[in-house]
Amino acid sequence: MIKKTLVRTWLLAAGVLGLTASALAQTYPARPIKVVVPYAAGGSTDQMARVIQQPLSEILGQPVIIDNRAGAGGAIGTEAVVRAEPDGYTLVFGNTGPNAVGSLMRKLPYDVLNDLKPISTVAITPMMLAVPSNSPANNVKEFLALARANPGKFNYGSVGPGSLSHLTGEYFNELAGVQLQHIPYKGGAPMLTAFLGGEIQAAFVTGLDGGAMLATGRVKYLAVGTAQPTPVVEGLPTVAKDVPGFQTSAWFGLLAPKGTPDAIVARLNAAVAQALSRPDVRQFFVSRHVEPKGSTPQELTQIIRAELEQWRPIVVKHKIEL
Numbered sequence: 001m002i003k004k005t006l007v008r009t010w011l012l013a014a015g016v017l018g019l020t021a022s023a024l025a026q027t028y029p030a031r032p033i034k035v036v037v038p039y040a041a042g043g044s045t046d047q048m049a050r051v052i053q054q055p056l057s058e059i060l061g062q063p064v065i066i067d068n069r070a071g072a073g074g075a076i077g078t079e080a081v082v083r084a085e086p087d088g089y090t091l092v093f094g095n096t097g098p099n100a101v102g103s104l105m106r107k108l109p110y111d112v113l114n115d116l117k118p119i120s121t122v123a124i125t126p127m128m129l130a131v132p133s134n135s136p137a138n139n140v141k142e143f144l145a146l147a148r149a150n151p152g153k154f155n156y157g158s159v160g161p162g163s164l165s166h167l168t169g170e171y172f173n174e175l176a177g178v179q180l181q182h183i184p185y186k187g188g189a190p191m192l193t194a195f196l197g198g199e200i201q202a203a204f205v206t207g208l209d210g211g212a213m214l215a216t217g218r219v220k221y222l223a224v225g226t227a228q229p230t231p232v233v234e235g236l237p238t239v240a241k242d243v244p245g246f247q248t249s250a251w252f253g254l255l256a257p258k259g260t261p262d263a264i265v266a267r268l269n270a271a272v273a274q275a276l277s278r279p280d281v282r283q284f285f286v287s288r289h290v291e292p293k294g295s296t297p298q299e300l301t302q303i304i305r306a307e308l309e310q311w312r313p314i315v316v317k318h319k320i321e322l
Contacts, residue, residue, distance in 0.1 A: 026263075028088055028263075028264050028267060029060050029061070029062040029088065029089070030062070031062060031089065032062055032063040032064070032065055032089070033056075033060065033062055033063070033064050033065070033088070033089050033090075033091065034065050034067050034089060034090050034091070035049060035053070035064055035065065035066055035067065035091050035092070035093050035254070036067045036068075036069050036077045036078075036080055036081050036090065036091065036092045036093070037049045037066055037067065037068050037069070037077065037092075037093045038069055038070065038071075038074035038075070038076065038077025038078050038092060038093075038094070038098055039068065039070050039074060039077070040068060040070040041068045043187070044188070044206060044208040044209060045074075045093060045095055045252060046066070046068060047208065048093070048122060048123055048208075048252050048285075048290070049066055049093040049252075050066060051281055051284045051285070052122060052272070052275045052276070052281060053066055055274075055275035055278055055281055056271055056272070056275050059271045059274050059275060060267075060268075060271050066093075073097055073098060073102055073160075073162065073322060074094075074095070074097050074098030074099075074102065075098050075102060075106075075108055075109070075110075077092065077098075078092050078094060078098040078099065078110065078116075079108075079109050079110055081116070081255070081256075081257055082109075082110040082115045082116060082257060082258070083257075084257050085257070086117075086256065086257040086258060086259035086260040086261075087260070087264075088256060088260055088261070088264035088265075088267075088268065090256075090257065091119070091254050091255065091256050091268070092116070092254070092255050092256075093122075093252065093253070093254060094116075094252070094253060094254070094255050095250060095251060095252045095253070096164050096250050096251060096307060097162075097163070097164065098112075099112055099116065099255060099304060100112055100303075100304045100307040100308060100311075101162075101164070101167065101307055101308070101311045101315070102162070102322070103308070104308065104311060104312055104315040104320075105162045105315055105320050105321050105322045106162075106321065106322040112304060112308075113301070113304060113305070113308075114258065115257075115258050116255040116256065116257065116258060117255060117256045117257065117258055117259070117260050117265060117297065118253070118254075118255050118297045118298075118300035118301050118304070119253065119254040119255055119256055119265055119268045119269050119272065119297060119300070120253055120254055120268070120269045120272040120273070120294045120295050120296070120297065120300060121251050121252070121253035121293055121294060121295040121299070121300050121303070122252050122253045122254065122272060122276065122292070122293075122294065123251070123252045123253075123285055123290045123291060123292055123293060124249055124250070124251050124252075124290070124291045124293045125206045125207040125208065125232075125249060125250050125252075125289065125290040125291070126206075126207070126224045126225045126226045126230055126232070126233065126248075126249045126289070126291075127164065127165070127168050127204040127205065127206060127224075127225035127248045127249060127250065128204065128205055128206075128207070128210050128221045128222075128223070128224050128225065128233065128236070128289070129143070129172075129202060129203075129204055129221065129222045129223045129224075129225070129239055130195075130202065130203050130204070130205050130210055130213060130219050130220065130221055130222070131143065131201060131202050131219070131220060131222055132195055132198070132201065132218060132219060132220075133217060133218050133219055133220045134218075135201065135220070137222065138222070139222055139223070139237070139242075140222050140223045140237070140239055140241065140242040140243065141242050143202070143222055144176055144178060144242060144243075147176075147178040147179070147180060147201075148177075148178060151178075151179045152179050152181060153181075154178075154179075154180050154181065154201045154202065155180065155181045155182075155183050155199065155200045155201055155202075156169045156172075156180040156181070156182060156183070156200060156201070156202040156203055156204070157183050157184075157185055157191045157194050157195070157199070157200040157202075157203040158182060158183070158184050158185065158191070158203065158204075159184075159185060159186075159187050159188055159191055159209065160184050160185065160186060160187070161184045161320070161322065162320055162321070162322045163184075164204075164206075164248070164250050165203060165204045165205065165206075166182060166184060166320070167248075167311050167314055167315070167320070168204040168225065168248045169182055169202075169203075169204055170182070170314050170318050170320075171246070171248065171311075171314055172204070172239070172243065172246065174314065174317075175243050175244070175245055175246050176242075176243045176246075180201075180202060183199065183200055188205070188208075188209035188212060188213075189212075191203060191205075191209070192209075192212060192213050192216070192219075195213060195218060195219055196216065196218050204225065204248070206250055206290075207232065207233070207288045207289030207290040208288050208289075208290065210289065211288050211289060221233065221236055222239075223236060223237050223238055223239040223241070223242075224236045224237070224238055224239065225238070225239055225246065225247060225248040225249055226238060226247065226249055227240055227247045230291065232285075232286055232289050232290060232291045233289050251300075251303055253295070253300055254268065254272060255300075256268070265297055269294070269296070269297060272294050273294045276292045276293070276294050
């Protein structure tokens, strides 16, 4: 009798919780939504979040507020969202670092796969192989010949230790059989200065960081890191053409705290898709060599899992720590 009573109590509680989640989803959103950007204002991630801020506000009928919480490579802002109420009013505009590969290099106060609920990707940017404009190399094949003729003498820059640009450089060394030396910088701007000063002979850059470099006329792209040529960098060949198997890109997207009702996630996912269909939003991304691209929550989960598998051997072999 006691067992049956306990079962009935559990079923009743589950039903109440289900009704509560359903009611919440039907009235959502009823107040402003906060999107935490776990980096300082003005950076690549912040720019991408702000370009969809107003469209999302209009589509959802509530203000979308950007909250910059920088620190620990994005982990501080991400943790704040992990610990927030799972009601759809606190989200994180995440990316490859704090929401995937960061967990391979340091102990994070959250689990990248289990403590957040993916909503959708917002943009994908290929990593481009950039070299100084006065480099004698005009394609990957010529660059490899130069690097192999000068083992240990060619440097590649990154936007910081453990960054995707760092991991991609070591990945390139591994697959191409070269010995480019890593030199980390504190962001894209210092790395650009290093390019202009001749300190580095190569770097793997995102569309946003690379765009600022291209604008100086002192940097050129040799190839793109996607498996196939991409229209966002029209006419650029792939690194994989000369380095078989090479593939790397960075994603940016929205995630919610674990436990956020599926109906709210679906509402947000549809809003992102609608925002990305707007011509002005698409133009912002494409003009910066970034692909505006939404996804299902399940697809974003798979992207994160694939990144963990791809980068774990590189992190372990080269003992990369943060």
